[in-house]
Amino acid sequence: MPVERGDSPFVGKLKSAADLEKLKLTILSERDPGKPCITVCMGTGCHAYENEKVFAALEKEIESRGLSKKVELRGTGCHGFCEQGPIVVVFPEEIFYCRVKPEDAAEILSSTISENKVIERLLFKDPLTGRKFTHESEIPFYRYQKRVVFGRNKSIDPKNIDDYIAEGGYQTLAKALVSLTPEEVIREIKRANLRGRGGGGFPAGEKWETTRRAPGEKKYVIVNADEGDPGAYMDRSLLEGNPHLVLEGLILGAYAIGADEGFVYVRQEYPLAVENITLAVKKAEEYGLLGENILGTDFCFKVKIRRGAGAFVSGESSALMSSLEGKVGEPRPKHINTAISGLWGKPSNLNNVETWANVPLIIDRGWEWYSGIGTENNTGTKIFSLVGKVNNTGLIEVPLGTSLRTIIYQIGGGIPGGKKFKAVQTGGPSGGCIPEKFLDMPVDFDSLGELGSMMGSGGMIVMDENSCMVDVARYFMSFLKSESCGKCTSCREGTGLMYDILDRITAGRGSKEDLERLEELAWTTGNTSMCALGKTAANPVLSTLKYFRQEYLAHILDKKCPAGVCKALIRYTIDPEKCTACGRCIRLCPQQAIRGEKDKPAVIDSDRCVRCGICLEACRFEAVLVE
Amino acid sequence: MVTVIINGKKYQAEEGRKLLQVALDNGIEIPHLCYHENLSSYGGCRLCLVELAGRKKSSLVTSCTLPVSEGLEVKTDTPQVKKARRLVMEMILPQAPDSLRIRVLARELGVSAVSFPSEGDGCIRCGLCVRACEELVGAGAISFASRGSARTVEPPFAEEPESCIGCGTCVVICPTDCIKMEERDDERKIIRWKRTLKMKSCVRCGRPFLPLAMVDVITRRSTSPPPGERLELCPDCR
Numbered sequence: 001m002p003v004e005r006g007d008s009p010f011v012g013k014l015k016s017a018a019d020l021e022k023l024k025l026t027i028l029s030e031r032d033p034g035k036p037c038i039t040v041c042m043g044t045g046c047h048a049y050e051n052e053k054v055f056a057a058l059e060k061e062i063e064s065r066g067l068s069k070k071v072e073l074r075g076t077g078c079h080g081f082c083e084q085g086p087i088v089v090v091f092p093e094e095i096f097y098c099r100v101k102p103e104d105a106a107e108i109l110s111s112t113i114s115e116n117k118v119i120e121r122l123l124f125k126d127p128l129t130g131r132k133f134t135h136e137s138e139i140p141f142y143r144y145q146k147r148v149v150f151g152r153n154k155s156i157d158p159k160n161i162d163d164y165i166a167e168g169g170y171q172t173l174a175k176a177l178v179s180l181t182p183e184e185v186i187r188e189i190k191r192a193n194l195r196g197r198g199g200g201g202f203p204a205g206e207k208w209e210t211t212r213r214a215p216g217e218k219k220y221v222i223v224n225a226d227e228g229d230p231g232a233y234m235d236r237s238l239l240e241g242n243p244h245l246v247l248e249g250l251i252l253g254a255y256a257i258g259a260d261e262g263f264v265y266v267r268q269e270y271p272l273a274v275e276n277i278t279l280a281v282k283k284a285e286e287y288g289l290l291g292e293n294i295l296g297t298d299f300c301f302k303v304k305i306r307r308g309a310g311a312f313v314s315g316e317s318s319a320l321m322s323s324l325e326g327k328v329g330e331p332r333p334k335h336i337n338t339a340i341s342g343l344w345g346k347p348s349n350l351n352n353v354e355t356w357a358n359v360p361l362i363i364d365r366g367w368e369w370y371s372g373i374g375t376e377n378n379t380g381t382k383i384f385s386l387v388g389k390v391n392n393t394g395l396i397e398v399p400l401g402t403s404l405r406t407i408i409y410q411i412g413g414g415i416p417g418g419k420k421f422k423a424v425q426t427g428g429p430s431g432g433c434i435p436e437k438f439l440d441m442p443v444d445f446d447s448l449g450e451l452g453s454m455m456g457s458g459g460m461i462v463m464d465e466n467s468c469m470v471d472v473a474r475y476f477m478s479f480l481k482s483e484s485c486g487k488c489t490s491c492r493e494g495t496g497l498m499y500d501i502l503d504r505i506t507a508g509r510g511s512k513e514d515l516e517r518l519e520e521l522a523w524t525t526g527n528t529s530m531c532a533l534g535k536t537a538a539n540p541v542l543s544t545l546k547y548f549r550q551e552y553l554a555h556i557l558d559k560k561c562p563a564g565v566c567k568a569l570i571r572y573t574i575d576p577e578k579c580t581a582c583g584r585c586i587r588l589c590p591q592q593a594i595r596g597e598k599d600k601p602a603v604i605d606s607d608r609c610v611r612c613g614i615c616l617e618a619c620r621f622e623a624v625l626v627e
Numbered sequence: 628m629v630t631v632i633i634n635g636k637k638y639q640a641e642e643g644r645k646l647l648q649v650a651l652d653n654g655i656e657i658p659h660l661c662y663h664e665n666l667s668s669y670g671g672c673r674l675c676l677v678e679l680a681g682r683k684k685s686s687l688v689t690s691c692t693l694p695v696s697e698g699l700e701v702k703t704d705t706p707q708v709k710k711a712r713r714l715v716m717e718m719i720l721p722q723a724p725d726s727l728r729i730r731v732l733a734r735e736l737g738v739s740a741v742s743f744p745s746e747g748d749g750c751i752r753c754g755l756c757v758r759a760c761e762e763l764v765g766a767g768a769i770s771f772a773s774r775g776s777a778r779t780v781e782p783p784f785a786e787e788p789e790s791c792i793g794c795g796t797c798v799v800i801c802p803t804d805c806i807k808m809e810e811r812d813d814e815r816k817i818i819r820w821k822r823t824l825k826m827k828s829c830v831r832c833g834r835p836f837l838p839l840a841m842v843d844v845i846t847r848r849s850t851s852p853p854p855g856e857r858l859e860l861c862p863d864c865r
Binding site for chain 1: 669670671672673676687688689692693707711714715717718719721722743744751752771773774775776777778
């Protein structure tokens with residue numbers, strides 16, 4: 001793994017904007033833009049594909065060829081195309097290699113670096129057209145995106161502050177501290193109409209202003225990095241891949257609000273993000289970008305990193321503040337505005353990671369440029385995690401107002417295996433499932449609410465004909481039931497009771513009355529809970545009931561699962577016409593549930609079968625049926 | 628003093644006082660289980676919900692946590708409020724099906740039978756015992772543990788709480804009567820916390836009447852005037 005590079009030209013704290021500018025020029029002067037640079041994505045998605053082995057192999061190849069001074073090797077932040085990892089991009093041409101293995105290192109050095117040749121087999125190949133693409137910007141997955149925030153991850157080593165500075169990092173902070181008043185910064189954010197990217201969509205500028213105007217000298221700013229929605233990892237990748245971007249946004253915010261202390265609350269389960277933001281804070285302090293007299297001005301601000309302890313509910317802003325205070329993460333009644341009375345009773349401004357990451361962009365390019373992206377009440381871009389039954393899974397960034405269809409088909413590349421689209425689940429456990437007829441709806445803070453869903457923090461799970469909507473509702477309810485803090489009756493009992501009903505339905509023990517009961521419980525939990533976890537807990541159930549009621553009825557009345565998912569309601573059988581008696585399934589079945597005699601079709605014993613699906617995958621003759 | 632409007636009528640109240648208390652002060656009944664005038668507000672049972680007037684989407688908030696301010700307007704008896712109370716009560720009842728007080732309250736709110744499978748042992752997680760032990764008694768021997776439906780009230784690590792002084796405040800304050808206390812010979816037991824305490828005997832009649840742990844705390848805390856007789860004589864002999 002890359003560690004801090006010892007060749008930084010930096011010595012001592014930066015005492016002015018001019019110092020920063022000088023440092024940037026010094027760094028740039030020591031870098032040759034024509035020098036080949038091999039970047040390896042060090043994000044968690046590629047980590048799952050052993051990117052560190054690819055990095056080590058490249059390092060070894062460079063050394064053994066004596067090219068350590070001639071070729072740079074750099075670990076960077078996430079590129080977003082996680083389906084195709086590990087991703088290696090060779091600069092300056094920006095040749096995009098995907099699914100790179102350690103064994104490819106030698107060829108990358110010998111072909112691409114030494115002979116300027118592109119390795120065809122490592123290029124991205126479009127599954128639909130078969131076309132290959134050499135550069136990242138040409139690939140359809142990237143072409144339809146607008147990566148103004150996330151796009152900066154690709155050439156920065158998150159562990160090296162000099163990379164960030166070389167690209168103009170902290171210049172915006174320097175400009176603001178010297179030539180803008182705090183009120184002017186707030187006004188810019190307000191006019192840009194930056195809305196909270198954590199899911200609430202509340203106007204950030206308004207929250208900043210309330211906090212600034214609240215009585216009292218002591219104020220806090222907080223980064224909510226407790227990203228908890230299953231399937232969402234945008235904040236993770238931002239914090240891992242470009243922590244200085246988030247930090248610069250936070251410092252700008254602290255200046256605008258008048259806070260001298262800030263916290264980054266990162267969930268425990270993100271060790272790389274914790275590591276990188278901790279290092280970033282340390283480096284920023286060394287450079288005089290944090291601490292006393294930042295960049296030689298009167299502004300003082302310090303940041304502490306705090307880790308969560310494994311509770312989804314601690315991502316709720318008042319629960320997060322309780323947790324920061326050392327108490328159990330339990331939400332407080334919402335009629336107490338945390339911008340006025342938050343952490344330790346002091347005015348506190350909490351924003352999501354992505355929200356903070358947008359701030360330097362707005363102050364640098366201006367509110368007019370920013371509000372030119374997106375739609376009237378939904379300005380700027382949003383990062384989504386596009387996962388599930390879609391060809392191109394990963395993290396994408398598009399202008400707010402982009403349609404679901406564009407995201408799923410043009411960027412996502414459609415549904416794999418020729419299967420049919422069924423629904424897309426947005427907004428995590430607080431959101432709902434959207435069927436095909438609404439695919440042209442714009443994705444923004446306001447539109448999806450009418451459909452019974454929400455954009456939320458940006459999770460998008462695509463589902464096909466083999467996804468059971470009742471099972472989806474059950475899954476989310478199970479999650480919420482175990483994550484409910486337990487304080488209020490409505491949520492604690494409500495999620496449990498709704499889960500019991502959904503569980504029974506998927507087990508074939510549901511009744512028609514259960515649907516009415518479910519709807520009544522949904523009303524209670526939705527209207528009487530204390531916090532957003534409870535209030536939105538019923539959304540997955542309600543949206544699937546609204547658009548897929550017939551599927552619920554099939555489970556209840558026919559005791560069948562049309563999608564072939566709910567184990568109690570499906571049977572695996574073998575089509576005797578197609579079975580060639582090859583015996584493969586018999587050998588592979590972990591339960592010894594399949595019997596067969598020589599030259600006779602195999603038969604599955606339904607009582608022993610646990611519906612694991614191994615025989616279905618193993619059969620080469622499509623003789624295994626799920627009904 | 629501020630003016631608040633409850634169900635269309637104006638009332639005067641001290642600014643910051645909880646709306647539930649203001650209503651009760653003025654004879655307006657709002658059902659509640661987890662609220663006590665001498666303890667901090669919790670807002671957990673959800674029975675005291677009222678409707679905030681003047682909102683596009685009618686908003687239900689707990690009146691026990693809502694501090695009154697000038698011009699605050701609420702409604703405590705709309706169909707939505709009544710529906711909310713009934714449905715919340717439906718969720719509370721299965722947790723304490725044997726409690727007379729809960730059954731009576733349920734009936735009043737339109738819940739006649741237990742509609743969900745009931746495994747409740749009587750604890751409705753209102754937190755009154757926790758708050759009383761912490762705030763009134765100052766012992767802090769019990770608190771909430773675990774999350775979600777597994778949430779229980781327990782002493783630390785579910786072991787016998789050394790800091791419990793056997794005062795019985797939790798026994799008295801529990802709305803469902805699920806914390807039991809018994810005395811035998813010179814021992815007092817708070818059964819739910821598995822706490823056994825030795826008691827001091829009356830110097831006149833010899834009857835054990837006060838846990839020694841309480842003698843200790845009272846002696847330490849009451850300096851002027853000193854407790855005197857109250858630590859020597861049982862209530863009957865005094």
